[in-house]
Amino acid sequence: MKSSDVSSLNNSQKLTFVTSIGCGVAKFDSGESFGETWLELGTLSQPRGAAAFIGPTGNTHTTYNNKIDKGIYVGMFTENLNTAGQGLIRGKLYLYNVYGTDPNVEYHYKIYCVLGDPSIHIWKQIPREVSVDYTESITFGTNLVEFTVNHTSSNLPVDGAVVCVSGNDIFVTGTTDATGSAYLEISSEDLETLTVTVTGETVFPFQGTMEVLPPTGPWVVQDYYLLDDNIGGNGNNLIDYGESILLSLAVKNIGPNNATNVNIELSTSDPYITITDNLHNYPSVPSGQSVLESNGFAFTVAGNIPDGHEVIINGGISNHLCLYRDHRNVVHYELVPNIAYFYNGNEPIKLETNNDLILNCKHDSKFLREYCKDRLSGVI
Numbered sequence: 001m002k003s004s005d006v007s008s009l010n011n012s013q014k015l016t017f018v019t020s021i022g023c024g025v026a027k028f029d030s031g032e033s034f035g036e037t038w039l040e041l042g043t044l045s046q047p048r049g050a051a052a053f054i055g056p057t058g059n060t061h062t063t064y065n066n067k068i069d070k071g072i073y074v075g076m077f078t079e080n081l082n083t084a085g086q087g088l089i090r091g092k093l094y095l096y097n098v099y100g101t102d103p104n105v106e107y108h109y110k111i112y113c114v115l116g117d118p119s120i121h122i123w124k125q126i127p128r129e130v131s132v133d134y135t136e137s138i139t140f141g142t143n144l145v146e147f148t149v150n151h152t153s154s155n156l157p158v159d160g161a162v163v164c165v166s167g168n169d170i171f172v173t174g175t176t177d178a179t180g181s182a183y184l185e186i187s188s189e190d191l192e193t194l195t196v197t198v199t200g201e202t203v204f205p206f207q208g209t210m211e212v213l214p215p216t217g218p219w220v221v222q223d224y225y226l227l228d229d230n231i232g233g234n235g236n237n238l239i240d241y242g243e244s245i246l247l248s249l250a251v252k253n254i255g256p257n258n259a260t261n262v263n264i265e266l267s268t269s270d271p272y273i274t275i276t277d278n279l280h281n282y283p284s285v286p287s288g289q290s291v292l293e294s295n296g297f298a299f300t301v302a303g304n305i306p307d308g309h310e311v312i313i314n315g316g317i318s319n320h321l322c323l324y325r326d327h328r329n330v331v332h333y334e335l336v337p338n339i340a341y342f343y344n345g346n347e348p349i350k351l352e353t354n355n356d357l358i359l360n361c362k363h364d365s366k367f368l369r370e371y372c373k374d375r376l377s378g379v380i
Helices: 003-007 034-040 062-078 084-099 103-111
Strands: 016-019 050-056 112-116 130-133 137-139 141-151 162-166 171-175 181-188 192-200 203-213 220-228 244-253 259-267 273-277 279-285 290-301 311-315 319-325 331-336 353-361 370-378
Touching: 003 034, 016 062, 034 050, 034 112, 050 084, 062 084, 062 103, 084 103, 084 112, 103 112, 130 192, 130 203, 137 141, 141 162, 141 192, 141 203, 162 181, 171 181, 181 192, 220 290, 244 259, 244 279, 259 290, 279 290
Parallel strands: 016 050, 137 203
Antiparallel strands: 050 112, 130 141, 141 181, 162 171, 162 192, 192 203, 220 244, 244 290, 259 279, 259 311, 273 290, 311 319, 319 331, 353 370
């Protein structure tokens, strides 16, 4: 088969996996190689050619080629290897097991490579759609979650499917048993949306989501904020020294229940910031909605605040407004989004924390990049 034969292929979405065990077929440093022809066919809208290609970048010897070729298929068809990269490594290992320290082994190790993605899953059977049953949300802490995987068409369990749950700091995997079930222990203390991925020998890839939520009841977090210095400053809606600032804070209820009579209190220990209106009541924050209370808070900035000075304004227990001045004596700000713990009526929403939180304070000058740091601890 020649490159011209490959160019005329019209295999559409049935992209093949090519093992071309012959001299120089992956020689990518001088013109377009045979392997590159396979991979560069088609477009995103009209795919053709191959998904991956294994071959050498130089001249080879038949006896060594045969061992690599055999090792690839031993691994993929009798040892349940499923990727091009795994297949090639198994082929090289087979060659070494036969010929050991023969100098030609090292040479063939070096010249054989994968063109394309070595981690791509190679289908050896027709993949089938699966149904994945699992809880759509978990609460803070450690959760043992059951995932059940069945073929959609037959409703029979899928044995050996790989289930992966991933997030910001989470990557947990498990394999289904003969009943189609896998149990994963997932630990998180952060509000986030996790990704659930299921793959397998006969599994058309499944991807879903799982929410990490507070245990029960309403859960109010900062959404966004607005600043107003039209009366107490120069009207540019930025924080400058000597100004009086009105702060409008929007909060969002990401919990399952409505929040009522939510009291939010701001505080700071910084000597250059005086909070003149620190308490505001949000009568109702419905579940899943954001509520903005205009000019609910106010503070003043001292005229002698030092250049580059950092300030943290605490909201509830862990919302922060980070302030500082740059080399031009302009004060910048960022209300850093983080989980906030506020009172819901007379009952506090409780959470114990004890973590170092590093806040990235942004500004519009490339000459200064500051960070402010605070330790959170306690229960409201």
